[in-house]
Amino acid sequence: MRLTFRSKPRQARLAAALLAGAAALGGIAWASRAPAPTAAELTQLQILAGPGRQDAALARLTNLAEGGTADARRTLGLALLSRGDQDGKGLRSLRRAAEDGDVEARFQLGKLYSAGAAGVSTDAARAFAWLSAAGKAGHAGAAYYLGIAWRDGYGVKTDHTEAARWLRRAADAGIAAAQFLLANAYREGDGVPSNDAEAVRLYTAAAEQDHPEACQTLAMAYLNGELGLQRDEEEGRHYLMEAAHALKHPALKP
Amino acid sequence: MSSTTYSRLEVATGCLLASLFLHGCGSSNHDSQNVPTGTKATLALLETTDLHTNVVSYDYFKLAEDKSLGFERTATLITQARQEFPNTLLLDNGDTIQGTALSDYQALVNPVSCSQPLAIYKVMNAAGFEGGGIGNHEFNYGLPFLSQVTGNRFNVDGLADPAAQPTCKGPSFPQVLANVNSVKTNAPLFQPYTIINKTVTATGPDGKPVTGIVKVGIIGFTPPTIMSWDKRWLDGKVYTVGVKEAAEKYIPEMRAKGADLVVVISHGGLDDSAYSPTMENGSYHLSKVAGVDAMLIGHSHQIFPNATSTVAQFNLPGVDKAGGTVNGVPTVMANYWGKHLGVIKFDLTYDGKTWAIDKTKTIVQARSTQNADKSYVAVDPTVAAAIATEHQATIDYVKTPIGSTDFEMSSYFADVGDPGAIELVNQAQADYVAKYVAANLPQYAALPVLSVSAPFKSGFAGGTDYTDVQQGNLAINNAADLYLYPNTIYAVKVTGADIKNWLETAAKRFNQIDPASTVQQELVSSFPGYNFDMFTSANIRYEIDVTKPVGSRIVNLKYKGVAIDPAKEFIVATNNYRASGGGSFPGLDGSKTIYASPDANRDVLIQYIKTAKTITRAANGSDRSWRFTPVTTAGQVIFHSAPGKLPLAQAAGLTGITQLQADDGSGKSLALYAIDLSK
16 A cells, blocks of 8 residues: 555665664674664564564664654654653654654654543644644645544534545545545545445445455445445345455554 | 664574474475486475365355355365376465354354364365465464464463463464564564475486475465554564565575475565555565565455456556466465465476476466356365364354344334334443443543444345344344344444434435325335434434434434433444444544444344343333324325234334235335324
8 A cells, every 4th residue: 555645755765775773783883873774674673662562672763763863753752652651752752753844753643642642632633733734745644634634623624525635635545444435425425526436436445455344335335236336146245245354354544 | 685674683583482492493404305407397386375264165154055165175176286286285375263153163162172173274184285374364363272273382471381381283284474473582473484395206307207305495474464453462462573574584594494495475465565564465575585486375365366357456567467476476366265276386397406497387377166157166075074073063053042032023114113123232232332441441431321223134125135033042143133244343432413413314214204295205215224323222312303304303312311412422332334434424434433342243242142141022122212203294104114014013012004005016025014103
């Protein structure tokens, strides 16, 4: 799934790959000026420090964050938050990265204020501001949450046309949950002109990614002949089974 | 090795630890090849994937044969392939131990004992599988169960020290998984790879038959997203390593240990977006790791190769959907539930050091159990025979009474107010959510818990398309009648205003009735019955005024006898479909979900019936939360249901209903009824 709709891979920026990190863990001394880690390497460190509970990885991330770039601070923040963030250091690190312009950090911070977490109260206005900052910079996950904010009026006055506009960006970037909600909008003519064919196309795209509710919608549509589809018992049963199966591993939200 | 990563140490240490505590990182048996240079052999890799414990061609919910699935038919394809190719290596991709009533029976209802293999492994052992991978569904029943049934002794938090654990009966073939590590030890949970010394019949350069050994290295990967999907079992106990990082670590090791062929068993589809160690479908990136000779993939429930496939992942650059290669690597995906068998045939030549692949002769196929004439291949009778006991025990379990009902629970008159097939579902959902909130969500403990459900079967397909559970014993399969859809329980936090909007949307079920009109008016609109959500509780009461337009029909909405405060917060138990946006209800789009349970509404219903034992009309089928606002109409208001069911409406306490015609002329076994809305 492509998570940016304005394609500017982080990897390009961090193309200079590195040896130093692994060398250190392998017992060789750190080079004094280690090249910046790639996005994939930061993600792996985040896993090791977070779900992996490896203190060495956390120390390594802390080191990278102190000396370095916003993406390292964001990664440290997320790793600490996933470990409960007892002293608020994770939130501070994430906020610093967001303030320094890291788009992913802005998105994550917006999400954090949307849902709340231990030590972080929900704050719809703040959430909307950070998500908007990320969304305007082309972050597809932020576009999805902005779609919901405009739809339901979280931190902003409800506007279903604006909601559909943001959901379209997220859906085009391949986010299944956005494809599903946009399909609903086309079905109902909610913020977009009513269009059953486009709804079916989007439901199918989401179902292909194991979105259980999209599978179920298509199941019922084929069983009942809805959305301009011919009744098709076999196809309906197929989607019902796919819905059951997808529930065990649903397409994850951004 | 420009892409060396920080995880290397952990991966490497893991292998060392694994070799101390588990089975080692593959057998480094350097048997010298005793075949002469120039010897040729044909070896076909055979893949099953996503079997999901479909052993017999049988649907346990319908209690009926289903020839389109089941390993007993795949086994026939395996036999045929073994007749066709002189040497075959049978491997499974994973998602093997979960997915039918049989698997639930052996995991949850009557857990398989330490000394017995799971039914699916029993038949796989008999079929001569020589290796397997681990899918995401293997983790669905938790780590202790997985450790037991795979014959492992996991060294993870929550399980005894491996030395204190028994080694239970697992599959008789090795299982490999390279990208899941124990938090406690940083070692891989399973052996990451193994090298199979495959004895093959071959032809020497002199044309005479010889016997040789091909060393086939197999390495397994599962989607890193298991950490989200099975968080309740895995969080704090295991973590994932990126599939690319793990492959780049172990494949050179496998080569160093003499692997002639390296076969990646990747439980994941193809995704060409930028690589991330957390991506769900990593097989596209695995194909680009040096030293991969073949990929057996799965997880997506699709067929590959398939020249006509319109599936996005098989139409990516570098993917040859007709020839079956991904970035040049022969790749197969064998659909699901035993519907297909994957085949990758290699022609090999021994060059004095290793077996080299003649790439011009490789064949990749996904073979169906369905013949061209739509019939299915015959079963291999030994498969069902081997698990006859487990199969029958599962059927008995599905048929076992779990309680009884003193009334016929039906949806014939749900549209006009009978809660008889709905209230029990609402009670089970509310009970489950209330208990969960009390135990786990103290911040919401003060909020009332309500529940909604809908008449899922409401006659769309005709007179037989209604829920109708007879008075008497209730069995597991009746629960599927009462709860039709595969849903899981979700709880949403909403306001009184949200509840009103919710009910206004549900009330689209009805046409707007003109009381002055003298012609017959149809009561029920085309708005689907499965979206006609309703409360069925003494605590909540409302009227639906069908003379009003959509959006202003809900009147006298009261909670505990008092008009509902639009700002007051409630928790409503519902399902994943509704909570996530299904039916386009206002404000319901996932953002109000406070609990997304992994438990199925149907299973929760079963548990509720087991606890209650006796279901009664008085306690479980008579709380009408809503009524039509009384109105006298000049003409008849009509609706359709199955013929001859009037006594059921009367038993539900509904008055003012009459059957006008036993056949409404639709040809769908429906009768025409009238309702007097003034009653």
